[in-house]
Amino acid sequence: MYLWYYPTAVRSYGDSRSGADTTAPNKPGRSNFKKSTRPDTTVKRKADNVHMDVDEAGKVTVFLFANPPSQELRCMICLELFKDPVITPLGHSFCRDCISRHLSNSDRCPVTRRPLTTKDLRPNLMANTLVDELEVHCTYGCQFADNGWELDEDGCTETTTFGLRKAHQKVCEHRPVTCPYGGVRCDLIPRIDLEEHVDHECPYNLKAREEEARERQADLDPLELATYLVVWSLAVFGLMQTEYFSALLTKASTPLIYLTGFPVVLAFLAVLLEYWYNRDPGGEDAKEKD
Numbered sequence: 001m002y003l004w005y006y007p008t009a010v011r012s013y014g015d016s017r018s019g020a021d022t023t024a025p026n027k028p029g030r031s032n033f034k035k036s037t038r039p040d041t042t043v044k045r046k047a048d049n050v051h052m053d054v055d056e057a058g059k060v061t062v063f064l065f066a067n068p069p070s071q072e073l074r075c076m077i078c079l080e081l082f083k084d085p086v087i088t089p090l091g092h093s094f095c096r097d098c099i100s101r102h103l104s105n106s107d108r109c110p111v112t113r114r115p116l117t118t119k120d121l122r123p124n125l126m127a128n129t130l131v132d133e134l135e136v137h138c139t140y141g142c143q144f145a146d147n148g149w150e151l152d153e154d155g156c157t158e159t160t161t162f163g164l165r166k167a168h169q170k171v172c173e174h175r176p177v178t179c180p181y182g183g184v185r186c187d188l189i190p191r192i193d194l195e196e197h198v199d200h201e202c203p204y205n206l207k208a209r210e211e212e213a214r215e216r217q218a219d220l221d222p223l224e225l226a227t228y229l230v231v232w233s234l235a236v237f238g239l240m241q242t243e244y245f246s247a248l249l250t251k252a253s254t255p256l257i258y259l260t261g262f263p264v265v266l267a268f269l270a271v272l273l274e275y276w277y278n279r280d281p282g283g284e285d286a287k288e289k290d
Contacts, residue, residue, distance in 0.1 A: 048065075048068035048069070049064055049065040049067070049068045050062065050063075050064060050065075050148070050149050051063045051064075051065065051080075051081060051136070051162075053166075061139050061169070062139055062142050062144075062149060063136045063137065063138075063139050063142065063162075063165055064136065064137045064141075064142050064149055064150075064151065065134060065135065065136050065137075065162075066135040066136065066137065066159055067135065069081060069131075069134050073127065073130055073131055073134075075093070075094050075095040075098050076092070076093075076094060076110065076111065077094055077095065077098040077099065077102060077110065078095060078098050080095070081131050081134075081162075082094075082095055082124070082127050082128065082131050083095045083096070083097070084096040084097070084123075084128070085123070085124040085127040085128055085131075086099060086121040086122060086123055086124055087121070087122055087123075087124040087127070088109055088116060088120060088121060089120055090109070090111075090112055090114070092109065092111045092112070093124045093127050094110075096121070099118075099121065100118060103116065103117065103118055131162055131163075132161060132162055132163030133161055133162070133163070134161065134162040135159050135160075135161060135162075136159065136160060136161070136162050136165055137151060137156075137158075137159050138155070138156035138157075138158050138159070138160065138165075138168060138169070138172055138174070139165070139169060140152075140155050140156040140169070140172050140174035140175060140176075140190075141155035141156035141157055141158070141174070142155070143155065155174055156172050156173070156174040158172070172191070173190070173191050173192040174190045174191065174192055175190070175191050176188035176189065176190060176191075177189055177190075177191050177194055179194070179197065179198065179202055179204070179205075180198070181198065181202050181204040181205040181208055182202050182203075182204040182205075185204065186202060186204070
């Protein structure tokens with residue numbers, strides 16, 4: 001049994017993906033974080049090593065095969081790789097959607113012209129497995145050049161199987177992501193470059209950091225301040241216990257009292273006021289209003 005027989009005089013019944021928007025998505029650059037514009041990819045016949053996925057919204061995702069797939073893995077109607085392939089009793093394989101559309105207008109096989117119905121079709125598991133095991137380059141490692149689609153040296157260099165291409169696409173380090181600070185105001189950034197962009201390039205992140213610093217300054221914890229003052233007081237008290245510094249510090253005992261004791265008392269009172277304010281219902285309401 002063979003996957004399909006390819007006669008020279010088989011009528012093409014149209015591309016199952018016709019009518020879709022085949023404008024490839026923008027692929028961000030690596031160094032300047034700017035989008036690169038890709039031309040319209042509508043062509044009469046794509047290269048054998050190029051595959052284009054088209055979603056329901058018409059978005060195109062391009063993949064390059066490591067080696068051009070065998071023609072026996074292409075549907076005779078849409079000329080694309082099998083998608084959910086089915087096989088006829090005589091061994092001809094088609095995409096399920098392609099042959100179903102054909103049989104909705106005709107009751108004969110497009111190859112043998114013999115009677116055929118959808119009930120005669122069976123899943124072609126072998127063809128489906130062979131397609132899924134094809135080796136493809138990551139879509140974020142492909143770019144459009146003058147001579148067509150080619151590998152991008154600055155993009156993703158990984159390869160995966162055709163069946164796992166979408167799973168890799170979701171976790172790829174070169175996948176374009178949105179800046180968490182600038183959002184749509186920033187260009188899409190490759191995930192691998194996001195940290196550098198956020199730390200050094202994004203102007204909106206710098207503003208956010210300044211705002212956070214002001215908030216931390218405004219929300220200075222009185223207890224933290226009191227802790228620093230107590231540590232300072234203990235350090236001075238420890239110096240007073242030494243023989244050398246004891247005489248010097250004793251002469252300056254009165255200023256030291258103000259230097260160490262007065263700030264500690266103020267900090268202690270501030271902690272008490274803060275505690276009372278947080279316990280008071282009116283104080284909580286006032287904070288919520290602020």
